Amino acid sequence: MRxxxxxxxxxxxxxxxxxxxxxxxRGYNIESLSVGTTDDPDVSRITVxxxxxxxxxxxxxxxxxxxxxIYKVSNISDDPSIDRNLxxxxxxxxxxxxxxxxxxxxxxxxxxxxxxSESLVIEITGDEEKISAIEELLRPFGILExxxxxxIAMVRGDK
Amino acid sequence: xxxxxxxxxxxxxxxxxxxxxxxxxxxAVIPIYDVLYDEQNIEHILTRHEQGAVHAADGYARSTxxxxxxxATSGPGATNLVTGLATAYMDSIPIVAITGQVPTNMLGxxxxxxxxTTGITLPITKHNxxxxxxxxxxxxxxxxxxxxxxxxxxPVLIDLPKDIQIExxxxxxxxxxxxxxxxxxxxxxxxxxxxxTQKIEEAEKPVIYAGGGVxxxxxxxxxxxxxxxxxxxxxTSLMGLGSFPESDELSLGMPGMHGTEYANYALSEAxxxxxxxxxxxxxxxxxxxxxxxxxxxxxxxxxxxEVSKRVVVDVPIVGDxxxxxSKLNPMVEDMVDQKRHDDWMDKIRTWKQESVLNQDFPEGIxxxxxxxxxxxxxxxxxxxxxxxxxxxxxxxxxxxxxSKPRSFMSSGGLGTMGYGFPAALGVQAGNLExxxxxxxxxxxxxxxxxxxxxxxxxxxxxxxxxxxxHYLGMVRQWQGLFYEKRYxxxxxxxxxxxxxxxxxxxxxxxxxxxxxxxxxxxxxxxxIRVTKPEEIKPALEKAIASPKPVVLDFIIVEEENVxxxxxxxxxxxxxxxxxxx
Numbered sequence: 026m027r028x029x030x031x032x033x034x035x036x037x038x039x040x041x042x043x044x045x046x047x048x049x050x051r052g053y054n055i056e057s058l059s060v061g062t063t064d065d066p067d068v069s070r071i072t073v074x075x076x077x078x079x080x081x082x083x084x085x086x087x088x089x090x091x092x093x094x095i096y097k098v099s100n101i102s103d104d105p106s107i108d109r110n111l112x113x114x115x116x117x118x119x120x121x122x123x124x125x126x127x128x129x130x131x132x133x134x135x136x137x138x139x140x141x142s143e144s145l146v147i148e149i150t151g152d153e154e155k156i157s158a159i160e161e162l163l164r165p166f167g168i169l170e171x172x173x174x175x176x177i178a179m180v181r182g183d184k
Numbered sequence: 185x186x187x188x189x190x191x192x193x194x195x196x197x198x199x200x201x202x203x204x205x206x207x208x209x210x211x212a213v214i215p216i217y218d219v220l221y222d223e224q225n226i227e228h229i230l231t232r233h234e235q236g237a238v239h240a241a242d243g244y245a246r247s248t249x250x251x252x253x254x255x256a257t258s259g260p261g262a263t264n265l266v267t268g269l270a271t272a273y274m275d276s277i278p279i280v281a282i283t284g285q286v287p288t289n290m291l292g293x294x295x296x297x298x299x300x301t302t303g304i305t306l307p308i309t310k311h312n313x314x315x316x317x318x319x320x321x322x323x324x325x326x327x328x329x330x331x332x333x334x335x336x337x338x339p340v341l342i343d344l345p346k347d348i349q350i351e352x353x354x355x356x357x358x359x360x361x362x363x364x365x366x367x368x369x370x371x372x373x374x375x376x377x378x379x380x381t382q383k384i385e386e387a388e389k390p391v392i393y394a395g396g397g398v399x400x401x402x403x404x405x406x407x408x409x410x411x412x413x414x415x416x417x418x419x420t421s422l423m424g425l426g427s428f429p430e431s432d433e434l435s436l437g438m439p440g441m442h443g444t445e446y447a448n449y450a451l452s453e454a455x456x457x458x459x460x461x462x463x464x465x466x467x468x469x470x471x472x473x474x475x476x477x478x479x480x481x482x483x484x485x486x487x488x489x490e491v492s493k494r495v496v497v498d499v500p501i502v503g504d505x506x507x508x509x510s511k512l513n514p515m516v517e518d519m520v521d522q523k524r525h526d527d528w529m530d531k532i533r534t535w536k537q538e539s540v541l542n543q544d545f546p547e548g549i550x551x552x553x554x555x556x557x558x559x560x561x562x563x564x565x566x567x568x569x570x571x572x573x574x575x576x577x578x579x580x581x582x583x584x585x586x587s588k589p590r591s592f593m594s595s596g597g598l599g600t601m602g603y604g605f606p607a608a609l610g611v612q613a614g615n616l617e618x619x620x621x622x623x624x625x626x627x628x629x630x631x632x633x634x635x636x637x638x639x640x641x642x643x644x645x646x647x648x649x650x651x652x653x654h655y656l657g658m659v660r661q662w663q664g665l666f667y668e669k670r671y672x673x674x675x676x677x678x679x680x681x682x683x684x685x686x687x688x689x690x691x692x693x694x695x696x697x698x699x700x701x702x703x704x705x706x707x708x709x710x711x712i713r714v715t716k717p718e719e720i721k722p723a724l725e726k727a728i729a730s731p732k733p734v735v736l737d738f739i740i741v742e743e744e745n746v747x748x749x750x751x752x753x754x755x756x757x758x759x760x761x762x763x764x765x
Binding site for chain 1: 302303306307310311314331363364365366487488489491493
C-alpha cells in the first residue's frame with residue numbers, strides 16, 4: 026500500500042537525514058518527498074510518500090515519533106485530505122500545433138509560463154492523477170523535459 | 185565573566201555530578217584536556233583505545249545507574265567509539281560521548297582527522313549534536329544528559345569543533361530543558377492497567393518475562409512484589425538478569441536460545457505472558473509463530489515503538505515500568521494463600537529437577553560451569569559480573585545465580601566481543617569496594633586486552649576469568665552441530681603448518697598463543713593458570729585477595745558446548761540438551 030506521512034520537524038540541519046534513514050534502514054524507497062517551512066519559521070513540514078507494508082510503516086512512524094527533532098508524525102493516507110504536486114513541462118511546439126497544446130493546458134487549468142520558437146513551458150498543479158493525465162496528452166507532441174515536485178498534503182476540515 | 189568552550193564543558197560536567205570520565209586525548213580535544221589537567225573533582229581514566237573508553241563508560245553506567253561519560257578526539261577517535269555506542273544503543277544504556285571535531289571553518293573539507301561523526305553515529309545514538317556556536321554549548325550538554333538518562337535511556341553524542349572549545353561565552357547552566365519533540369510517556373494508561381489486572385486474575389498458567397527495562401527503571405522491588413503477590417514465576421532475559429533473585433523458587437532463569445528448559449517449557453504452555461521492560465528479542469522468541477502459542481500477552485514498556493514490533497500483544501501498556509507496576513500491584517488480588525497456581529508451580533518444579541543445568545559436574549576435568557559456580561559460591565552471588573560474548577557469556581548467564589539488579593553487565597543486543605573487559609574497568613571505577621569479575625573467552629579477551637595497562641595504571645583490581653578452550657567456542661559449537669565439524673577459522677592454536685582438515689584437538693596441537701599468564705605479568709598484573717578442578721578455589725581466593733588486576737587462565741575442556749540450545753529459527757520448546765541429543 027502507498028502511504029502519505031506528514032511530519033512536523035524542527036527546522037535545523039540534519040533532520041531530513043534522520044527521517045530518511047529510518048525508511049532506508051527498512052529498505053524502503055521514498056517515492057516522493059517535500060520539505061518546506063510552516064507558518065512557524067522554526068518548524069518545517071516534511072511530506073513523504075512511501076510504498077510499504079502497513080505494519081512496517083506504522084513501526085517506522087512510531088520510530089519517527091521518538092526522534093528528538095520531530096514534533097508530530099501522522100499517516101494521513103486514510104484521512105480526507107487535499108494533496109498537490111507541481112510540474113513544469115517543456116514540450117515541443119511549432120507554430121502549427123501551439124494553439125492545440127494551449128487548449129489542452131486550458132482544460133487542465135495550467136499555465137504557459139514560457140514561449141520559445143520551438144517549445145513551450147507549462148506549469149501545472151494538481152494531484153498525481155491530473156499531472157499524469159496531462160503528461161500523457163502532451164507526450165505525442167514531444168516532451169523535452171519535465172520536473173515534478175514531491176507531494177504536499179493537508180487534512181481537510183478543522184483538524 | 186566569559187570562559188572558554190572547554191571550560192564550559194568541564195563546568196557542565198560538574199553540574200551533572202560527573203566525577204569520572206573515560207577517554208583518550210588527541211589533537212581536536214587538547215583544549216578540553218588542558219582544562220581537565222587542573223580539575224580536581226573529575227577523575228579522568230585513560231584507556232588504551234577509544235573503544236575501551238566507551239565500553240568502560242557503559243560498564244560504569246550499567247553498574248551505577250548514572251550516565252557514563254567518555255571523550256575521544258575527531259576522526260579515528262570518534263570512529264573507534266562506534267562499536268561501543270552501538271552496543272549501548274541496543275541495550276538502552278545512558279552514555280554521553282564527547283568527540284572533538286575539526287574547526288567549524290574546516291568542516292566538510294576532508295581536513296586532517298576529520299570524519300562526519302554525527303552522520304556516522306546517527307543510527308546508533310538516541311540523539312546527537314554538532315555544536316556550531318559556543319553560546320549553545322551549555323544548553324546542549326544539559327539536553328544530552330537529559331535525553332540519555334530519561335525515557336528509554338541511550339547514548340547521546342556531542343561533536344565539539346576545536347574552535348568552539350577555544351571561543352568564549354558566559355556560562356549559564358540551564359535548570360531545565362525545553363524539548364517539544366521529546367516527551368516520554370511515564371504513567372501508563374489506567375484502563376489498560378485495569379485490563380492487565382483482570383487478565384492476571386483469570387490466568388491459570390501465567391509467566392512474567394522481565395527484561396532490562398526493569399533494571400533501567402529501578403523496579404526490581406515492584407517486580408518481586410507482583411510475582412509474590414500473584415504467585416507468578418519469572419523468567420528474565422539476558423538483559424534482565426539480576427532483576428529477580430535466581431535463588432527464589434519463582435525464578436525460571438533465562439529463556440530462549442540458551443535459556444533453561446523450564447523457562448522455555450513454561451513459556452510454551454503459559455496462558456498469560458506478562459512482558460515487562462523487554463523487547464521480544466529473536467534470541468528469546470525463537471520461531472515467532474510458535475512463541476507462547478497459548479498465551480495472551482500483556483506488555484509493559486516505556487517505548488511505544490516496541491509495542492507489537494515483533495509479537496502482537498493483547499494489552500499494551502506504554503509507561504515507565506516502576507510507575508506502572510506501582511499502580512498495578514495494589515490492584516492485583518493477593519494469591520499467596522490461594523493454591524491457584526499450585527499445579528502450575530508443581531509442573532515447573534518437575535521441569536527444574538530434570539534440567540541439564542542442575543546435574544553434577546563431571547569429576548577430574550575442568551568445566552566452565554564449575555568455574556562459574558565456584559565464583560558464584562565464593563562471592564555469595566554478590567560480585568559484579570561482566571561478560572564477553574559467546575559461550576563464556578551464556579555460561580555466565582546460566583551458572584552464576586544473580587541476586588540483585590546491576591550485577592550482570594553484558595552486551596545483549598549487539599553481542600560485542602571485546603566488551604566485557606573494558607566494561608569491567610568502568611564497573612570497578614564506579615564500585616571501588618566491590619569484587620568485579622569479567623567472565624571472558626580466550627577469543628574475546630584478545631579483542632581489548634590492551635586495557636590491562638589501564639587496569640594496572642588506574643589501580644582497578646578487576647578479575648578476568650578466561651574460560652580458555654583455544655577456540656572461538658560459540659562459532660565452533662555451531663560448526664560442530666550444523667557444519668560437520670568443519671572448524672573453519674575458529675581454532676586459535678592453528679598454525680599455518682597444521683593439517684588443513686584438522687577437526688579436533690589432539691596431543692600434537694601447538695601451544696596456545698598468547699600465554700595469558702606471561703601476558704598479565706608483562707603488564708604488571710597477576711597471572712594464574714588453572715588446569716584442574718581442585719585448583720579453582722585457591723586460585724579464586726588468591727585473585728579476590730589480590731590488590732592487582734588478575735588474569736585467571738582456566739584451561740577448560742576444549743569442545744564443551746553450551747546447552748540447552750534452541751537451533752536458530754526453531755521453536756523454543758524444541759531444545760538440544762546435550763551431545764547425544
